[in-house]
Amino acid sequence: MKILLASSNQGKLAEFRQLLAGFDLVPWPSDAPSLPETGAFFQDNALQKAEGAKAWWLEHGTEAVDGVLADDSGLCVDALWGGPGVLSARFAPDLSSYRDKNHRLLALLPEDADRTARFVCVLAFAPMPGRLHGEPFTVSGTVEGTLAFDHRGQGGFGYDPIFIPDGYDQTFGELPSDTKHTLSHRARACAALRARLGGSS
Ligand code: IMP
Numbered sequence: 001m002k003i004l005l006a007s008s009n010q011g012k013l014a015e016f017r018q019l020l021a022g023f024d025l026v027p028w029p030s031d032a033p034s035l036p037e038t039g040a041f042f043q044d045n046a047l048q049k050a051e052g053a054k055a056w057w058l059e060h061g062t063e064a065v066d067g068v069l070a071d072d073s074g075l076c077v078d079a080l081w082g083g084p085g086v087l088s089a090r091f092a093p094d095l096s097s098y099r100d101k102n103h104r105l106l107a108l109l110p111e112d113a114d115r116t117a118r119f120v121c122v123l124a125f126a127p128m129p130g131r132l133h134g135e136p137f138t139v140s141g142t143v144e145g146t147l148a149f150d151h152r153g154q155g156g157f158g159y160d161p162i163f164i165p166d167g168y169d170q171t172f173g174e175l176p177s178d179t180k181h182t183l184s185h186r187a188r189a190c191a192a193l194r195a196r197l198g199g200s201s
Contacts, residue, residue, distance in 0.1 A: 001023055001024065001066045001067070001197065002023075002024040002026060002063075002064070002065045002066050003020070003023050003024065003025055003026065003065060003066065003067050003068070003069050003125075004026045004028070004053060004057055004061070004065040004067070004068045004069065005025050005026065005027055005028055005069055006028050006035060006049050006050060006052070006053030006068050006069065006070040007028055007049075007070065007071055008028050008030070008032075008034065009071075009089075009157075010157070011156070011157025011158055012071055012073075012157075012186070013027060014157075015180075015181070015184075015186055016069075016071075016186075016190070018177070018181055019181060019186060019187055019190040020190055020193075020194075026063065026065055028053065029062075032056060032060070033056065035048070035049040035052045035053055035070070036048060036049075036052060037049055037072060037086075039086070040086065041086065042072045042073065042074065042085075042086055042120055042121075042122040042140070043072075043122050043124075043138050043140070045072035045086060045122075046070050046071065046072035046122040046123060046124035046138055047070075047124045047126075047136060047138060049070035049071075049072065049124065050068050050069065050070035050124035050125065050126040050136055051124075051126060051136065053068045053070060053126075054068045054126045054128065057128075058128075058129075064128075064131065065128055065131070066127070066128055066131045066132050067125055067126060067127045067128055067131070067132055068125070068126045068128065069123060069124070069125050069193075070123070070124045070126075071121060071122070071123055071186070071189075072086070072121075072122050072124075073088070073119065073120060073121040073122065073185060073186065074086055074087070074088030074089070074119070074120060075088050075117060075118075075119055075158075075159045075163065076117060076118050076119075076120055077105070077109075077116075077117040077147065078114050078116045078117060079109050079110075079113040079114050079115070079116075080105075080108060080109075084105070085120075088158070088159070091104075091105065092104045092105070098157070098158055098159070098161075099151050099161075101159075102151045102159060102161060102162045103151060105147075105159070105162065106147065106148075106149070106150070106151075106162060109147065115146040115147040116144070116145075116146055117144075117145055117146060117147050117163065118142050118143060118144045118145065118185070119142065119143050119145075119159075119163065119184065119185040119186075120140065120141075120142050120185055121140060121141050121142070121184075121185035121186045121188070121189040122138050122139075122140045122189065123138065123139050123140070123189045123190070123192075123193050124136060124137070124138045125137055125138075125139075125193060125196070125197070137196065139189050139192035139193050139196055140185075140188075140189050140192070141184070141185045141186065141187065141188025141189035141190075141191070141192065142185050142188070143165050143166075143183055143184050143185045143188070144165070144166045145163050145164050145165040145166050146163075146164050146166075147162055147163065147164070148161075148162050148163070148164050148171050150162075151173070152170070152171045152173055152174055153170070153171050153172070153173025153174030153175075154173060155172065155173045155174065155175065155176070155177060155180075156172045156173050156177070156180060160172035160173040160180070161173030161174075165183055165184075172184070
């Protein structure tokens with residue numbers, strides 16, 4: 001099955017290549033427009049991106065694909081009332097590096113704050129007319145954990161160096177990527193997607 005990945009986030013793309021091995025993944029072209037995400041919930045934004053990418057591809061696509069996949073994800077920190085949540089990609093826009101953004105986020109938490117947090121991933125899949133039947137649908141995955149006291153590790157991307165998944169002492173930035181791919185929010189959502197697509201690749 002050939003799937004257009006409606007994302008230009010290089011960190012996500014690297015993960016999808018491993019998590020969706022067996023599917024023929026077509027990257028979002030570098031000259032394609034960025035996709036609006038104006039919803040209040042991960043699910044709304046994932047569907048909005050998948051539908052937007054499908055419409056654009058129907059007009060400008062260079063090859064036939066069976067469906068379009070969009071990911072909306074983020075880090076939800078309990079002490080920040082679930083933030084940055086759907087705004088994770090837009091947190092601290094004045095800072096360019098995630099090392100700096102991570103330090104800023106950690107500085108928002110008082111020393112004695114509850115440090116529980118979770119990563120959430122919602123995937124929206126939109127079948128391409130004439131190739132696959134059915135309506136667009138979503139699947140999701142979460143991973144529970146706590147925030148570290150400092151930015152730790154070079155692996156992963158985004159908020160990985162400050163997130164310690166439950167059952168581990170290391171952050172996603174320190175753990176091998178294979179470990180992240182067994183328990184992450186995106187891994188769980190991809191497993192649900194495979195099941196929903198009937199395991200076909
Ligand atoms: P969006 O889905 O494009 O709105 O952006 C999601 C943002 O959440 C990313 O830019 C990262 O900052 C963060 N994020 C999502 N998934 C992960 C992950 O697996 N590790 C670290 N950060 C993530």
